[in-house]
Amino acid sequence: MTAVPVAGRAPLSPLGLAFLVVASTGWGLNFPIMKFLLTEWPPLSSRGLCGVVGALGLALVALARGQTLRVPDGMWLRLALVSTLSIGGWVASMGLALIWLRASEAAVLGISIPVWVALVAWPVLGERVSLPRALALAVALAGIAALIGGGGIDASVGKLPGILFALAGALCVGLGTVLTKFFKLAMPPLSLAAWQLAIGCVPIAIAGVLIEQPQLAALSQFGWASMIYMTLIQFCLCYVCWFAALERLPAATASIGTLLVPVVGVLAAAAMLREPLSASDIAALVVTFAAVAVALRT
Structure with a gap:
């Protein structure tokens, strides 16, 4: 298997960028929704079952649109590896992280994805990081660091498990993103998304049901609405848009675009859960957003 050609200075796909914005916005909104749902249902069961x-x-x-669900010969192992990392690792890790962290904290810590992608995409995909993009990425990460400090993440033993789970989830997505580009999983986008969600979420759902033993009676109307959002928007719409964006954009560009997730997540958590949002948080959000815009243009 050879690495894909270097993207160079080819113009970015507007449709790919549109898909990326939809996915990042939907995922950002999902953080406060997940946090609320934890008050009624445990993390592995809720996220795993919604994914299934x-x-x-x-x-x-996919079947209604005439797309085949058949996995090409010789692709099962690659599909299983990418799905376990990109979907399974993220779904389980971020659900568990929210037990210890606020929604805004988890959103910010979870989006170290571009760092892992940039580190792996260069040797694996041959995607060199230009100096302007590296500087923009550094500025964006500095904005995220300011958000962490402004949000009051206390580096204490009490929050350490959540921090580690969030970073582990970001690492899994970073590796999965690069491998998705490297392996070139040749399947229709809806079918690919369906298989990746199934492979990544079925083990988590089974573990959740067996260990957590969730009760449907515990869900309120808002709980059911949260489950529906996670199923239809976070898993269905956002993942289809994400895979569509990966088909049209370099891996590094797509990962930098996900820096919009903590921006949306912090603002949504402040509006929906009344989590604190200071002037320094707003300034850091502006810096992060501006850096993302610069990175996507270089």
Whole structure:
């Protein structure tokens, strides 16, 4: 297997950028929704079962559109590896991280993804990081660091498990993003998303049901609404848009675009959960957003 050609200075796909914005916005909004849902349902069960239902829904849509669900010969191992990292690792890790962290904290800590992508994409994909993009990425990460400090993440033993789970989830997505580009999983986008969600979420759902033993009666109307959002938006819409963006954009560009997730997550957590949002938080959000815009243009 050879690395894909270097992206160079080819113009970015507007459609790819649009898909990226939809995915990042949907994922950012999901952080306060996940945090609220934890008050009614445990993390592995809620995220795992929503992912499984989302996978079934995408499979039905793919069949209705005439797309095949058949996995090409010789692709199962690659598909399983990418799905376990990109979906399974992220779904489980971020669900557990929210037990110890606020929604805004988890959103910020979880988006160290561009760092891992940049480190791996250069040797694996041959995607060199230009100096302007590296500087923009550094500025964006500095903005995220300011958000962490402004949000009051206390480096204490009490929050350490959540911090480690969030970083582990980001690392899994970073590796999975690069491998998705490297392996070139040749399947229709809806079918690919369905299989990745199924492979990544079925083990988590089974573990959640067996260990956490969730009760449907514990869900309120808002709890059901949260489950529906996670199923239809976070898993179905956002992942289809993410895979579509990866088809049209360099891995590093797509990962930098996900820096919009903590911006949306922090603002949504402040509005929906009344989590504190200071003037320094707002300034850091502006810096992060501006750096993302610069990085996407270089």
